[in-house]
Amino acid sequence: MDFASTSEPPFEKAYRTLFVDKQDESIKPHLFNQVLDDGDVDDDDKKCELPLIDISQLNDYNKERCLECKREIVRASKEWGFFQVVNHGISREVLVKTREEQVKLFRQPFESKTKEISRSRLDVKKMMSGSITNSISSSTDGSCSSNNKVEMKKSIFGDDIYRWGAPTATSLDHFSWSEAFHIPLSSYGAASHPQFKDLRFTMEEFAMKVSSLAERIVEILAESLGHGPEFFKENCLPNTCYLRLNRYPPCPLPSQVFGLMPHTDSDFLTVLYQDHVGGLQLVKNGSWITIKPNPDVLVINIGDLFQAWSNDVYKSIEHRVIANRQVERYSAAYFYCPSYDTVIRSCVEPPIYRDFNFKEYREQVQEDVRAVGYKVGLLRFLQ
Ligand SMILES: O=C(O)CCC(=O)C(=O)O
């Protein structure tokens, strides 16, 4: 049997009602025109504008060069909420190995990635009462949920680890043509199985390297607001962070459906490694800008928690992934998160947002995704 018939999530079958009558792409205005009321997709010239920062300069014996590098990071976090880093200290070998293991993981048969559980009345009752909320929870970005509404699934890789599609989507523009392993670094789920030994080692190495990069950047951003790194060191521990391995299968309707719908990340900071295919876009001045793939860079973006903590000094920017008709795409994201009980309080007066803890934030995101199909985010927490 070929890869497609065994490993691909059955998007069109499971979400039949969303896809019905959508086969002829000419019958509907293209999705990108529908959602881009306030801007346009970028032209090629704009692709290179996203700041590219050589962070090896942070170790430069020349103090001025090191300070200038910090200033670039701060400026990009305020003006773009996104930047790319080069000479980041994570070897090509680690990145290549990460990708290889990621590919192997997604090549598991779909049935191994998910495992049907019976929709007994008990399960439905539990689901309704919220006691198995994991089964319908959304990811850290609120854009992609764990289990399919149509066929309740429970992953053999661990609860709530494998996600595909968008269970709460009521229209195609709330849908994501992608699958993901959302791996809390406290447990490697699938990776603890002997079959996935290499995966575990590789992910641990990737996470360890990327987390020290995230810590360094967060420290620089906190310092610029007159704070030390203590708050982050105390609350964002390796076991409170997440890895998310994304795969975007070739999509027959790339102009009708996103690879990943527009969202902001719900963490402090995200570090992303994308492959050569491209499709990641962010909003800048009302336009969508494409982040050109580059094997030497990692993409960094500010998440909602940092925007709240910095009182809107640093920006959590909406981003999305465009689906591709011909080729599959992979990315690996590291989400720098605090423990659930960490209270997020603005470090600048007067605060724009009320105090909230991370658990409250995630629950609100999940509730909104369920109720309205998308994440409302920080607007829910205005003073
Ligand atoms: O795949 C990408 O390039 C972006 C992934 C992303 O935004 C996410 O996982 O939150």
Ligand SMILES: [Fe+2]
């Ligand atoms: Fe994201």
